[in-house]
Structure formats: structure tokens, C-alpha cells
Amino acid sequence: MRTTLLILCLSSSLLLAQEQPIAFRGATIYPIEGAPISNGILVVEKGVIKAIGATGSVTIPANATVYDVAGKVIMPGMVDTHSHIGRGDGGDASAALNPEVRILDAIDVRSTSFMKALSGGITTVNVMPGSGHLMSGQTAYLKLRRANTINGMLFCRDPLNDICGGMKMANGTNSIRDKPFPGTRAKSAAMVRQLFVKAQEYRSKVQAAKGNPEKMPKRELDMEALVQVLEGKRVVHHHTHRHDDILTVLRLAKEFGFRVVLQHVSEAWKVAKEIAEAKAPCSIIVLDSPGGKLEAVDIRYETGAILEKAGVSVAYHTDDGITDSRLFIRSAAFGVRAGMSREKALESVTIAGARMLDLDGRVGSLRVGKDADFLVLSGDPLSVYTHIEQTWVEGMKRFDRANPEDLKYAVGGYDVYGYPESFDACEGGLQ
Amino acid sequence: MNIRMLFLPLFVPALVQAQIAVHGETVYTMAGPPLKDAVVLIKGTSIERVGPASEVTIPAGYKVLTAKVVTPGLVDAHSTVGLAGIFNVPHDQMQLEKSSPIQPELRAIDAYNPKEDLVAWVRSLGVTTVHTGHGPGALMSGTTMVAKTSGETVNDVVVTPNLMVAFTMGSSVSRNFKSPGTRSKGVAMLRQEFLKARDYLKKLENKDPEKRPARDLQLEMVADILRGNVKALVTAQTAPEIAAALRLQKEFGFSMVLDGAAEAYLLLDEIKAAGISVILHPTMVRTGGDTKNASFTTAAVLRKAGVPFALQSGFEGYVPKTRVILFEAALTAANGLSIEEALRTITIDAAAILGLEKRVGSLERGKDADLALFDGDPFEYTTRVCAVVINGTVVSEMCR
Numbered sequence: 092m093r094t095t096l097l098i099l100c101l102s103s104s105l106l107l108a109q110e111q112p113i114a115f116r117g118a119t120i121y122p123i124e125g126a127p128i129s130n131g132i133l134v135v136e137k138g139v140i141k142a143i144g145a146t147g148s149v150t151i152p153a154n155a156t157v158y159d160v161a162g163k164v165i166m167p168g169m170v171d172t173h174s175h176i177g178r179g180d181g182g183d184a185s186a187a188l189n190p191e192v193r194i195l196d197a198i199d200v201r202s203t204s205f206m207k208a209l210s211g212g213i214t215t216v217n218v219m220p221g222s223g224h225l226m227s228g229q230t231a232y233l234k235l236r237r238a239n240t241i242n243g244m245l246f247c248r249d250p251l252n253d254i255c256g257g258m259k260m261a262n263g264t265n266s267i268r269d270k271p272f273p274g275t276r277a278k279s280a281a282m283v284r285q286l287f288v289k290a291q292e293y294r295s296k297v298q299a300a301k302g303n304p305e306k307m308p309k310r311e312l313d314m315e316a317l318v319q320v321l322e323g324k325r326v327v328h329h330h331t332h333r334h335d336d337i338l339t340v341l342r343l344a345k346e347f348g349f350r351v352v353l354q355h356v357s358e359a360w361k362v363a364k365e366i367a368e369a370k371a372p373c374s375i376i377v378l379d380s381p382g383g384k385l386e387a388v389d390i391r392y393e394t395g396a397i398l399e400k401a402g403v404s405v406a407y408h409t410d411d412g413i414t415d416s417r418l419f420i421r422s423a424a425f426g427v428r429a430g431m432s433r434e435k436a437l438e439s440v441t442i443a444g445a446r447m448l449d450l451d452g453r454v455g456s457l458r459v460g461k462d463a464d465f466l467v468l469s470g471d472p473l474s475v476y477t478h479i480e481q482t483w484v485e486g487m488k489r490f491d492r493a494n495p496e497d498l499k500y501a502v503g504g505y506d507v508y509g510y511p512e513s514f515d516a517c518e519g520g521l522q
Numbered sequence: 523m524n525i526r527m528l529f530l531p532l533f534v535p536a537l538v539q540a541q542i543a544v545h546g547e548t549v550y551t552m553a554g555p556p557l558k559d560a561v562v563l564i565k566g567t568s569i570e571r572v573g574p575a576s577e578v579t580i581p582a583g584y585k586v587l588t589a590k591v592v593t594p595g596l597v598d599a600h601s602t603v604g605l606a607g608i609f610n611v612p613h614d615q616m617q618l619e620k621s622s623p624i625q626p627e628l629r630a631i632d633a634y635n636p637k638e639d640l641v642a643w644v645r646s647l648g649v650t651t652v653h654t655g656h657g658p659g660a661l662m663s664g665t666t667m668v669a670k671t672s673g674e675t676v677n678d679v680v681v682t683p684n685l686m687v688a689f690t691m692g693s694s695v696s697r698n699f700k701s702p703g704t705r706s707k708g709v710a711m712l713r714q715e716f717l718k719a720r721d722y723l724k725k726l727e728n729k730d731p732e733k734r735p736a737r738d739l740q741l742e743m744v745a746d747i748l749r750g751n752v753k754a755l756v757t758a759q760t761a762p763e764i765a766a767a768l769r770l771q772k773e774f775g776f777s778m779v780l781d782g783a784a785e786a787y788l789l790l791d792e793i794k795a796a797g798i799s800v801i802l803h804p805t806m807v808r809t810g811g812d813t814k815n816a817s818f819t820t821a822a823v824l825r826k827a828g829v830p831f832a833l834q835s836g837f838e839g840y841v842p843k844t845r846v847i848l849f850e851a852a853l854t855a856a857n858g859l860s861i862e863e864a865l866r867t868i869t870i871d872a873a874a875i876l877g878l879e880k881r882v883g884s885l886e887r888g889k890d891a892d893l894a895l896f897d898g899d900p901f902e903y904t905t906r907v908c909a910v911v912i913n914g915t916v917v918s919e920m921c922r
Contacts, residue, residue: 379806379849380643382608383841388639392922412808413841418853424903429922475852475901502857504817505788508809 109463109486112136114151117161121472123441123456133165135463138485143457166437166472167457168214168464168482169419170444172374173328173354173408176204176416181220181227181259187272188286190320191312192228194220195245195255200238203500203508204411209235209490210501211417212479213409214464215246215445215454222261222330225273225283229316230256230328232448234462236484246450254325257352257448258316261330262339263386280339287347290317320349326449327351328374332386334358341369352447354408357390363401372404372447376414377425395439396430405435406444417501424473437472541565542914543580544893546592550862550900552870552884562592564891567913572885587909587916591900593865595650595892595912597883598847599801599872600755600781600834602657603640604669605633608843614638617657617837619664623699623708624715626687626747627739628664630655636669636679640844644835645671646918647846648894648907651681651873651882657837658690658757658782659698661708662715665743666755668876670892672917685876686755686779687747691763692812709766716774719744753777759784759803759812768796779875781834784816790827799875800824800831802867804845805853807836821867822858832872852901861901897921 113135120131122143132149134142142149151157177198182189198218208216214235220227232255233244247253262279266272273279293314300306308314319325327349329340337356344351353359353373359366366373375398381390398405407422409415414422423436431439445455453462467481479501482490491497499507542564549560551572561578563570571578580586607614616633619625634654635641644652655666665684673679695708702708722741728734746752758767759782768789771778780786780800784807786793793800802821807813817823824831833854835845847868855864873883882890891914898905906921 378842379846380608380640380842380844382640382843383610383838385609385611387841388608412810415806415808418806421903427904428906473904475856475903478856502818503809503815504819505785505815507817508814 109135109138112141112152112155113486114155114157115160115165115467116146116151116157117159118163118165118467120457121164121166121437122458123167123438124458125456130161131165133457133465135483135486138463138487140457140459140461140463142459160467163480164468164470164472164477165457166466166468167441167455168466168484169212169440170215170406170442170448170450170455171208171213171409171411171416171419172217172352172406172444172447173376174208174213174216174218174411174416175221176202176208176216176411177218177233178202178204179218179220179231182224185271187224187266187282188226189224189228189313190226190258190286190316192220193231193250193255194218194228195231195241195250198231198233198241198244200241200244204416205235206490206497206500207508208411208416209482209484210479210492210497211415211419212466212468212482213416213419214482214484214489215448215450217257217328217408217448219257219259219328222259222265223268225261225266225279226286227259227261229325230259232256232450234454234464234484235489237487237489246453254319257326257328258320259328259330263330263332263336264384265330276336276339280343283343284346287317287321287343290314290321291347294318294321321347323348323350326447328354330354332357332390334361336386337362338365341365341371344369344371355387355410356394357387359403360391360394360397361389363397363403366398367401367403372406372443373398374406374408374444374447376408376410377422378414392425392429395426395436399431399435404443404446405431405439406447407439408444420472420479421475424475427473433473541581541584542891542911542916543584543586544592544895544911545575545580545586545588546895547590549592549885550594550865551886552594552866553886556862560592562885562893564911564914567891569885569887569889569891571887585916587895587911589895589908590898591896592885593648593894593896593900594869594883594885595894595910596648596847596868597651597653597832597872597876597878598644598649598835598868599653599832599875600666600836601644601652601654601844602837603644603652603835603844604635604638604654605630606640606657606837606843607635608639608643610840610843617655617663618659618698620660620698623661623695623702624711625660625664625740626662626743628656629684630665630667631676631680631683634667634669634676634680636673636676641671644844644846645910645912646907646920646922647848648896648900648910649847650892650894650910650912651878653685653872653876655686656688658688658692659694660688660690661695661702661712662744663688663690665752668878670912672912672915681878681881682876684746684752686753687743689754689756689767691756691758691767692760694812705763705766709770712770713773715744716748716770719748720774723748747776748774750777753779755779755781755801757781760815761785761788763812764789765792768792771796771798782813782836784813784820786829787817787820787823790823790829793829794827800829801834801875802831804834804836804847804850805857806845806850818853818857821854821864825859825863830871830875831867832875833867848900848907852903855901861899864901
């Protein structure tokens with residue numbers, strides 16, 4: 092009995108790491124950073140990409156498990172730059188600005204929404220608190236590994252000392268509420284400015300201390316997080332819809348020098364030039380129709396194409412539960428429908444998002460040394476008829492459409508998504 | 523120049539009503555197998571002829587439109603556009619009156635805005651006929667109507683006024699009204715209302731006009747359901763709600779269309795035995811609340827079981843403010859239906875459930891000249907709708 096238990100424990104720890112090399116042979120491979128490879132070979136070992144190239148140019152290790160995937164397509168696991176999966180939360184109603192709040196303290200790693208995302212080919216996700224606050228808290232960059240606690244999903248090593256996500260901010264109508272929230276747009280901006288001014292002062296005190304613990308200011312969690320923002324180490328993910336609100340974000344980013352990813356940016360197409368000049372990347376969403384909230388009345392399928400033309404970096408996001416993680420790749424296809432290039436559209440669900448999260452060294456493309464996060468698809472990634480057949484994370488198969496236990500997450504059905512997921516909890520996300 | 527115009531045909535372009543010929547590489551007539559290299563001739567507001575290009579000569583003077591793929595104008599079997607508006611603020615949300623949970627006398631035609639931006643949006647994506655009206659959320663919220671998606675006034679566009687009365691069996695009713703506070707109370711209230719209407723009908727038959735009851739618009743409408751003049755469109759998502767709807771229908775014998783039906787796959791035999799049609803939830807409906815058990819494969823399951831059904835865009839309380847049936851059907855084509863079967867759910871099968879199969883939903887001589895023109899496989903995400911024709915008029919000629 093004891094022995095059996097021991098073996099079980101051993102094998103479960105083995106589940107967390109891929110040891111034996113695996114090779115995929117014959118697929119069309121979209122490395123994303125580089126031209127598509129027909130009849131390609133992908134070799135992965137110890138969770139990273141060992142080799143990639145056309146058949147003949149790559150040696151498959153003798154001890155590798157080889158999968159013949161002729162006729163299939165392989166592309167990187169996708170990066171969702173804005174999602175509310177995982178049943179997390181964020182700041183409460185006691186304050187409009189909550190820089191000290193971390194969503195990683197609330198995420199449920201057992202939420203079925205993670206399987207939902209994997210069935211949709213998402214392997215890296217920026218899970219964010221909602222948009223009902225000017226600053227609702229710190230976001231979490233997650234890798235969809237099998238995990239027992241949130242630590243197993245984080246990109247960072249040490250949540251106490253490392254930066255494990257960005258900072259969620261919002262302007263426009265969502266964060267305009269009763270006190271202590273702002274009542275107008277100008278008040279919203281003033282409150283944000285006042286807080287950043289305070290953070291600048293805090294940073295000055297830290298700098299003046301020159302590492303001397305005696306001279307350091309008292310620890311303030313909110314200030315510490317904002318200093319990371321001021322120093323460009325923690326990226327601001329800023330919910331914003333209307334063209335004037337977008338310009339307000341750019342104005343604040345310039346004043347305080349923080350790095351910003353514009354999120355949603357429904358009216359980005361109206362101020363594409365200004366966004367390009369500010370070199371602000373845009374994380375956008377495809378909604379089947381405009382409207383539903385006043386600020387999203389002018390959202391357009393064409394936004395991606397217009398931003399691409401203006402030279403702006405574009406990534407798509409699900410804002411799950413606003414759109415469904417299972418259908419994330421559809422966003423890229425809609426980008427093409429409305430004029431985006433195929434190349435940029437595929438980047439917009441992979442490497443472009445990885446760059447926005449400062450994770451492009453590890454994910455978002457298939458390159459030797461990068462994480463072995465990839466998808467096996469039945470055909471053209473942008474076709475409605477194509478299914479994501481397998482999702483691999485760091486060399487481990489996390490979703491397999493051929494397995495009925497996994498398939499159910501891709502199609503839904505009775506008791507598959509038993510939890511009422513995040514649509515209300517995320518304060519509507521896009522709301 | 524208003525930049526908005528670049529994207530959304532919110533204004534009606536110079537309407538071209540002439541004799542039109544539509545030449546398609548593939549024409550899905552929905553009245554037989556798809557035709558290759560075929561022509562649809564339009565005269566006035568109707569289809570004059572459909573056939574292979576080798577057999578149909580395009581007469582001189584016809585305006586010729588060409589497309590990779592031609593389908594009938596799409597028929598949305600259930601929507602709320604025109605009552606529900608794009609802004610989602612109280613003044614443009616006319617689909618649900620919250621003063622009382624039973625108000626079948628509210629007529630869709632008294633609230634429909636044919637100039638609503640959401641109507642223009644779905645039109646630009648191929649929808650030419652829409653079954654719209656009062657929404658879910660009340661025991662009986664009011665009537666529905668069928669309209670064409672292009673026209674200046676409700677009179678121009680209405681095809682069928684008061685086609686159905688919208689019922690809801692689900693938990694949303696209790697969120698909108700103090701009573702019913704439960705689903706079983708809701709069913710009891712509906713049963714009582716039908717009994718009252720039965721009584722009302724009986725009194726109407728009194729030989730002595732003096733003894734007949736005074737006109738009561740509410741009871742008149744319920745009586746119309748009992749008499750079969752108006753159908754009941756019953757939104758029921760979970761299996762218990764569907765079962766309750768079937769029970770109610772059996773007790774009072776009215777003509778019912780089951781709407782939503784997220785868990786229909788659990789009650790296939792019962793639905794078949796009742797001989798009713800289903801207007802299935804949007805394929806991409808959010809898997810939460812009453813629809814938490816929705817599946818991408820339900821359309822294929824209904825098809826296999828032989829249950830007549832169509833797809834809907836439904837009602838959305840938030841973003842996106844309407845769904846688009848073209849995209850909802852596309853997903854069924856990726857999850858078990860053939861392209862033609864999926865097309866049926868948004869053309870001829872939808873028309874049949876609305877009782878309009880002789881007028882719309884297929885390309886056949888004498889039917890309304892409603893067409894959608896595509897630059898490729900209609901269901902591919904990257905294919906665009908490049909022209910829309912309604913009643914022989916080109917209402918949109920911009921690929922999107």
C-alpha cells in the first residue's frame with residue numbers, strides 16, 4: 092500500500108515536467124517569428140523547444156517519442172492579454188484606487204474556466220481584476236500548467252519579490268460611481284494624478300535612502316506597487332473605450348512615464364495616429380455587434396486593420412466572460428475579415444500579446460529555447476471548420492480533443508461548466 | 523464626411539430597384555442541391571427565375587451583381603432588435619415592460635424602430651427577415667412580429683404583426699418582478715391566466731350580446747393563443763423549464779414554439795412527442811445561469827433527432843447587443859451540421875417556423891427577392907457579405 096502511494100506521488104510530480112523528448116513530424120508549422128514551414132518538424136524536450144525546421148533539416152533524437160501529424164497545423168499556444176477566467180476578484184468598494192490588491196490572492200486554480208481556455212488554445216493569460224475601479228489591482232500573468240496552487244501557474248518565481256503581472260486601470264463610465272469613486276471623467280484623471288504624484292514622492296524617499304534601511308520610508312504596499320509602475324517594471328493595462336478617454340490615458344502615461352497597454356480601445360480607429368505616436372500597444376476585442384454599452388457603440392471589426400496600418404502593435408483578447416475563450420482564435424480571423432494582414436492577425440493572438448506582457452522571451456512564438464507551448468490544429472487556424480485538437484504547455488499535453496473528458500470542455504454540455512463563471516463576478520469586464 | 527459612414531450603413535444608400543440579375547459561382551437555393559454557376563433573375567420585388575447560367579439568359583438592361591456564393595436573405599428566427607436598441611439605455615430598451623409579469627397585449631408593432639442601428643447592423647451581415655419583438659424576462663412580455671430589415675416605417679417593413687406571444691419560464695422572471703418569486707408560482711400564474719381566457723372565450727360565445735364580457739385586451743390576446751391565431755413562443759432553457767412548458771402546452775392545447783432550449787438534448791423524446799419546433803439559443807450563448815449547460819453540438823443533436831429547429835440571435839442584455847445568426851450558424855457547421863443543414867437553420871427552416879416558407883427563406887420563382895451575396899464560403903470567418911437584396915432592392919453593396 093505504502094509503495095503504491097509512493098509511486099502515485101512520484102508519477103504526479105513527473106506530470107509537472109516533461110523529460111522524454113517528443114517530436115512532431117509532418118505538420119505545417121507557423122513559428123510566427125519566421126515564415127511558415129511546410130512538412131515541418133518540432134522537437135521539444137524538458138518543456139522547451141529543442142529544434143524546429145523543415146523535414147531534413149532537423150534531427151529527431153533517437154529516444155524521442157514521434158508523432159506523425161501530417162496534414163495538421165502547429166502554431167504557438169495563444170496569449171490572451173485580458174481575461175477574467177479563474178474566479179478571481181480585485182479591489183472592493185472601499186476605494187477607487189487599489190494598487191496593493193493582487194488578483195493572484197483570489198484565483199481558483201481548479202476553476203473549469205482554465206480548461207475552457209486550454210480547449211480554445213490559450214496557454215498564457217493575463218487574468219485581471221475588473222474595470223469598476225480607476226485602479227482595481229495587480230493582474231496575474233499565468234501559464235496554464237496543471238497546478239495545485241496559484242504558484243504553479245505564475246510566470247514569476249516569487250510572488251513576494253517578483254513582478255507577477257501588470258496593473259489594471261480603467262477610465263470612462265465604469266469607474267464613475269458613488270463616493271469614494273469619481274463622479275466625472277476629469278475627477279477620475281485628477282484622482283489618478285494625485286496618487287501618482289504621491290508615488291513619485293515615495294520613490295524620491297526610497298532613492299534618497301540609497302539602500303540604507305534606517306532611512307527607508309515606512310513600507311506601503313500601494314506605493315511599492317506604484318513605484319514598480321513608475322519605474323516601468325510593472326505595465327499598466329488600461330481599460331478605455333472612447334477616443335477622448337484614450338487620449339487621457341496617453342496624457343497620464345506621458346506625465347508619469349509609465350508603460351501602458353491600451354485595453355479594449357473600442358474607438359482606437361478614431362485616434363490611431365495619436366496612439367501610434369505614443370507607441371502604445373493595443374489589446375482589442377472582437378464583438379459580433381457594437382453597442383450594449385454607450386462607450387462601445389462605435390466598436391468596429393476594422394480596428395485591428397486600421398491600427399496595423401498606423402503601425403500600432405495589436406493583440407486580441409477575450410475579456411472572458413465577455414467573449415468565450417474557446418473561440419479566441421476567431422478574433423484573428425475577424426481581423427483578417429476586416430482588412431488585417433494574415434501575418435499580423437496570427438501575431439495578434441501570439442507574439443504581440445506576449446510582448447505586451449513582457450513575456451516574449453518565453454512564449455508567443457516557436458523558437459529554440461522558448462517554452463514548448465503549442466497547438467495542433469486540424470487545418471488553417473483562421474477557418475471556422477478548424478478545430479484545436481491538442482494544446483501543449485511546456486511539453487505536457489493539457490487538452491486533447493480526441494479524449495472525451497477533454498472534448499466536453501470544447502463543446503460544453505450537461506454539468507461541464509457547473510460553476511456560474513465570471514460574467515457577473517468580473518463586473519462585466521468590459522462594462 | 524462623417525467617418526461613421528465608412529463603417530456602418532446607418533443611412534439607406536440610394537436604393538436601386540430595377541430588374542436585377544444575380545450571378546453566383548455557387549447558389550444555395552435551399553430548394554434543392556446548390557447550383558453551380560447559376561443566375562437568379564429578379565423582377566420587381568420577386569424572384570422571376572432561378573437556374574444554371576447556361577439555361578438562364580440575362581435580359582438586356584438588367585443590373586448584374588456577381589458573387590462567389592449566393593444564398594437566400596437570412597431569416598433570423600428570433601431576435602429583439604428594433605425594440606432593443608444599440609445604446610442599451612432605458613429609452614432604447616423597449617423589449618420588456620416591468621409593470622406586470624403578464625402583458626401579452628403589448629404589440630411589437632407599437633414599439634419597433636425600423637431605423638434602429640442594430641437592424642442596420644444585422645442587415646449588413648445578410649439578415650433580410652427578422653422575427654423580433656418583446657423579449658424574455660416576463661411570464662408573457664408581449665407579442666412578436668416579423669419584419670424585413672429595410673424600410674422607413676413599421677408599415678413598410680412588417681410582414682406578420684402579432685405572430686407570437688413571448689413567454690419565459692426561467693429564473694429571469696423572478697429577477698424582474700416581485701411576483702412570481704419562484705418558477706412554480708410562475709407556472710401557476712400562467713395556468714390561472716389561461717383558465718381566465720378560456721372563461722372569457724366561453725362568455726364571448728353567449729348568444730345574447732348584452733351578456734358578453736367587455737373587451738379586455740389582455741384576455742383577448744391569451745384567447746387568441748388558445749384559438750390558435752397567435753402562437754406561444756416559450757423561452758425555456760433548463761430541462762425542468764422545458765418540461766414545464768410542455769406540460770402547460772399539453773394542458774391548454776395551444777400552438778407552441780420552444781425557444782432557447784439549452785438542455786433540449788436531455789428531453790429529445792418529450793420534445794418530439796409534443797410535435798413542436800425549437801428556436802435554439804445562439805450557439806455562442808454564454809454558459810452561465812439557465813444556459814450554463816448549453817452545448818455547441820445541440821443543433822446537430824436536434825437535426826439527428828428530426829426535431830424541426832432554427833437558430834436565433836436572441837436577446838442580449840449587454841455586449842454584444844445583438845448576436846448575428848450568420849456567425850451562430852457557422853459554429854453549428856463546425857460542430858456537426860453540414861453547410862447546407864446549417865444554412866437551413868437561418869433560411870428555409872427558420873421561415874417555416876415563422877409560417878413564411880412560401881414567401882422567404884429560399885430562392886424560388888415567385889418568392890420575395892431577398893438575397894445575400896458572399897465573397898466565399900458564407901460561414902468562413904474571413905468571408906464577407908458583399909451585397910444584400912431585399913424585396914428586389916439592393917440595400918447594401920459594401921463588403922463587410
